[in-house]
């Protein structure tokens with residue numbers, strides 16, 4: 794892997810699972826913007842939303858992308874060995890991150906962007922009962938999923954270098970598709 798691979802898509806589309814597995818099989822590092830933000834703040838995302846508000850979280854997402862770009866341009870000592878072998882890493886980003894236009898530009902500067910496109914049923918099955926995602930703590934999560942997906946589809950498409958339909962596919966199937974397309978990206 795010679796460039797960063799960035800996975801975008803709606804909550805529950807499999808970005809983290811696929812990302813972790815892809816990084817492992819490619820022997821590269823895996824990063825997750827949500828995890829970085831939680832680490833920096835020292836509290837879970839649900840608490841960042843409730844204590845500091847969504848716009849604070851969205852600003853942190855943009856800041857996180859800028860920090861990753863700075864690392865790409867001037868890698869810290871820890872990253873140097875990896876970069877000497879000209880390896881990239883796999884980065885999974887929060888579902889709402891590509892909504893900001895500025896973030897879409899930053900994402901495409903950071904690496905090759907792959908949109909894991911899942912249908913609402915797949916997402917609902919995966920996230921029902923989940924309490925860690927503040928935006929889905931509503932009476933009718935399926936309706937919210939459909940609305941947010943419709944509003945975000947255009948943004949995800951605009952950010953992506955490649956789109957993969959993930960419904961009905963295994964993690965291994967998706968990784969296979971990414972690997973066979975990687976050279977052409």
Ligand code: S3P
Nearest residue numbers: 803804805827887888889926927
């Ligand atoms: C969000 C998605 C979440 C997390 C936050 C907001 C969104 O990440 O960033 O709860 O707006 O879609 P995942 O997509 O990794 O669940």
